[in-house]
Amino acid sequence: MAAFFRSSVNKVAVQPSFSQFQQDEQAFYEALxxxxxxxxxxxxxxxxxQFVVPQSRQNYDYDTLISAYTEGLAVVKDNILSGRFTHEKAKVTTYAHSVCRFTLLNLYDKDKRRQEVSPFQEQSADESEESSSAVRDEAVDWLLQTDIEDHSWALEPLKLAMSGLKDRCQTILRLFYIDEVPxxxxxxxxxxxxxxxxxxxxNCVMGLRQSFNQLKNSYL
Structure with missing residues (x-):
């Protein structure tokens, strides 16, 4: 199924009239x-x-980005056709964006450094740690978006994971990811x-991700 979406990537520039889907979420979901x-x-x-265009302006490998887009949409299609996802949980487009984003972060976490760091280029320990922390920051950035209510499956374990952090960590993460304070x-x-x-x-990001990963399986 992912191969179907990958073969269709170049077709998305053509935008016919989709007014019925824009105006009626129920009709859109039923059509899907x-x-x-x-x-x-x-x-x-x-x-x-909403996903490919903005992310392509960031420092992501394009092939990895398209893989996340196509694989994420394949998961979305399977979950919609099987009835595992219903639009009452979240808007379909929001759900699809979240799945693609989560897929990208998983791919990025595994492949980013291997793809972008040349084996002929020395990398200091500080640079390696900075690259690794960027991956962790990206993951938490996704988790702590202000529209987290749309990610109904993630909200409760995220709340529990956050509440388990020390007050200092909660303050640091909220300042950066939610309040966007420089x-x-x-x-x-x-x-x-x-x-x-x-x-x-x-350090706070590492603690949050570890706690969230331990809790999330109870809510999926």
Whole structure:
């Protein structure tokens, strides 16, 4: 199924009228459940515009990005056609974006350094740690978006994972991921320097991800 979406990537630039799907979420979901090709074309376009286009401007390997897009949509299609996902849980486009984003983070976590670091280029320990922490920050960035309510499956384990962190960690993560306070301003608020702030944030991210991964299986 992923191969089908991959072969269709170049078609998403063509955008016919999808007004019926834009105006009626129920009709859109039912059309997807009926395996209506126009409905799937509309979803592909929406996810392409909301996921592929913005992420392509970031430092992601394009092939990995397209793999996440196609594999994520294949998962979405399987879950919709099987009835495992219903639109009452979240908007279809929001759900599809989340699945693709989560797929990207998993692929990125496994492949990013192998694909982008040349075997002929020396990398310092600091650079290696920075690359690894960027992956962890990306994952938590996805988890802590302000529209987390749309990710109904993730909300409860995320709340529990956050509540298990020390108050200092909760403050650091909320300043960066939710309030989007710049590092310089956050460091002043916390009375530490920026380097110390980034190190503490990396440690907090590691703790949050470990706790979330332990809890999430109970809610999937």
């Amino acid at each position: 459940r009926a395996n209506d090709q126009q409905a799937w074309d509309y979803l592909m376009i929406q996810v392409h515009n 590092d310089r301003e956050a460091a002043i608020q916390l009375n530490i320097n920026e380097a110390n702030l980034r190190q503490q944030r990396r």
